[in-house]
Amino acid sequence: MSEAEDGARASLRARIAVVCMIVIVAGLMIWNPPELFLWIKAVHVIAVISWMAGLVYLPRLFVYHSDSEPGSEKSETFKVMEDRLFRIIMRPAMVVSWILGLWLAWQGFGFVGWWLWLKIAAVFALTGVHEYFGGALKAFASDRREKTARYWRMINEAPTLLMIFIVIMVIVKPF
Numbered sequence: 001m002s003e004a005e006d007g008a009r010a011s012l013r014a015r016i017a018v019v020c021m022i023v024i025v026a027g028l029m030i031w032n033p034p035e036l037f038l039w040i041k042a043v044h045v046i047a048v049i050s051w052m053a054g055l056v057y058l059p060r061l062f063v064y065h066s067d068s069e070p071g072s073e074k075s076e077t078f079k080v081m082e083d084r085l086f087r088i089i090m091r092p093a094m095v096v097s098w099i100l101g102l103w104l105a106w107q108g109f110g111f112v113g114w115w116l117w118l119k120i121a122a123v124f125a126l127t128g129v130h131e132y133f134g135g136a137l138k139a140f141a142s143d144r145r146e147k148t149a150r151y152w153r154m155i156n157e158a159p160t161l162l163m164i165f166i167v168i169m170v171i172v173k174p175f
């Protein structure tokens with residue numbers, strides 16, 4: 001199978017996954033079971049895990065990509081891996097996390113609570129990191145190496161630290 005065909009199949013699979021997710025959420029809303037809030041929270045956590053997996057793995061790929069020779073087979077492979085991870089997993093997972101998170105905040109808490117606003121602020125920061133990685137990905141795609149492998153190794157910690165803060169806010173709700 002050619003690279004282009006493989007890419008087209010991966011995009012199709014991602015679209016099917018997003019459509020399935022929309023159908024499941026719409027079905028749950030129409031069915032309106034007593035545990036609707038918990039069902040939506042479950043889908044929210046699934047999306048969050050997928051998004052976080054990408055946010056942690058992408059800078060790892062950037063570390064290895066930075067060390068590879070521009071134009072080499074290795075470098076071209078990293079470009080494909082980074083693009084697929086970002087477009088097919090991270091972006092849809094981020095959108096689903098946001099939409100369902102906002103629904104939970106509205107339905108469950110009427111947007112009231114310091115813990116909630118601190119969590120939303122940290123999710124804004126996480127979204128900023130996501131967009132920053134998107135920009136770096138474009139630079140790598142045109143063989144521009146703007147940062148060192150050491151830099152990417154350090155930046156790798158940012159999504160993890162934000163995730164720790166977010167999870168403490170939503171579970172402990174200390175404020």
Ligand code: HEM
Nearest residue numbers: 045048097098101102104105108120123163166167170171
């Ligand atoms: C702006 C986007 C988001 C909003 C508005 C939001 C809001 C919420 C709300 C209101 C709940 C229900 C809390 C409860 O029932 O006690 C929830 C659950 C949860 N969220 Fe988010 N969330 C967002 C994004 C995220 C992100 C990015 C993460 C992780 C990095 C995350 C992790 C979780 C977890 C682990 C739970 C389950 C907590 C529990 O059951 O006790 N959320 N979210």
